[in-house]
Amino acid sequence: MTDGYSEKVMEHFANPRNVGEIKDADGIGKVGNPVCGDVMWIYIKVKDDRLEDVKFKTFGCGAAIATSSMITEMAKGKTLEEALKISRGNVADALDGLPPIKMHCSNLAADGLHAAIKDYLEKSGKKMELPKIETAEEHG
């Protein structure tokens, strides 16, 4: 069953980091997977343009849970600008790759983080150059 997943994916899946919600979050990214119907929520806490805390909740497969866990780890402590540069591909790479059929799950994690930052920018009235959100089609 675990054949297609790297050890790193399984490790994050078995011990996901930063699970939960942030009560007074500064931004929340709620994204859904158009492919299979999964749901991912990313919460962020921002201080001095830095992601002080990142948490997630995910309803999805093993890859979806592992990528959510991974992205929270990658994003924590980064400036907003840096965090926005984390791409869909970066998350999969950090997990030593994902089976091709599971790439869309890692897309969801990156999109969730970006959506949370966007939500924060909107709420706080700050302006920032947002990366163009790739569509699922572009990445298959």
Place this chain on the structure above:
Amino acid sequence: MDHSATTAANPAVTEAMLPYFSENFGNPSSLYSIGRQARRAIEEARQKVADLIGAKKEEIIFTGSGTESDNLAIKGIAYKNRKKGDHIITSSIEHHAVLHVCKYLESQGFKVTYLPVNKDGIVNPADVEKAITSQTILITIMHANNEIGTLQPLEDIGKIAREKNIPFHTDAVQTAGKLPLDVEALGVSLLSMSAHKMYGPKGVGALYLRKGIFIEPLFHGGGHERNLRSGTENVPGIVGFGKAAELAKQRFPEEAKLADLRDRLIKGVLEIKDSYLNGHPTKRLPNNANFRFSYIEGESMILNLDMKGVSASTGSACSSTSLEPSHVLMAIGLKPEEAHGSLRLTLGLGNTQDDVDYVVSVLPEIVNKLRMISPLGR
């Protein structure tokens, strides 16, 4: 606990097959004595497979798989009766080996009615009767569903088919060798089975074809299997199938006892909050339990179970290669997110009460952990 996908060949089966890989190997169509031995072995196996389902030896055609048996039955009847009519009746929860054949036949100009099922996954015989037209040439309804285990009322459908004189096929891949079957009582005219679901070898199946029912072959060639399936026989496979069928018959009481374990499993698992049973509580395979848990996804459940040494399967979109939820779970009226949380556990003869209790003890933790991670259902 994932014994429905396949079962490992019984050592006695492998032993029976071995000689036919080497010294007894001969082309059964040849005139030499070694060929005659192979021929005799095939005929003995045919008798054993026939005995398993209350058929006559001449009514068994060996094929390469359960899928091939389904193809041969459905296309065979369709092509043979093209001039008589073009309408086929089936159900919406059939195995892909039936559904995809029906879809293919639609592309060839046939018309197919896909009957709905109720929330337990049962076809209403009255719906079958209503669907019959003057053009109907075949009814094909599976015996037991591979995912949710539901058993169909074949006797009632068989009666209707007989009255209307329409050939009735059933895909019995899940039940042949597991439950005592009698083709007379079921009223079927064609029945598909597969060896590897009854502790036999892979690569061999059989089709029961009632005397007096005619089909068009799919393979043309040397005229093997009464001209219905040309191609040199897979002697070791067929011999193994015969042995598996013989052993399966002796195991029926044991198989039936699995229902007690199944019910223990169902009772234990349903203690979990927001968990449900998919399929009928009692009209189901003795070894099948299929659940769904709200707010969580099946693949992540089976990964967690796997880490605890339990194998299982799910009808979740996430674990299918098409990324679509199981058509069976959709047909019983579940929403995609409900199908997401489905979990199938199937018991094998090696399973004990301890195994069941173990699953019942580890599952709540897993469900809780995943619900903690899930944004739904708070």
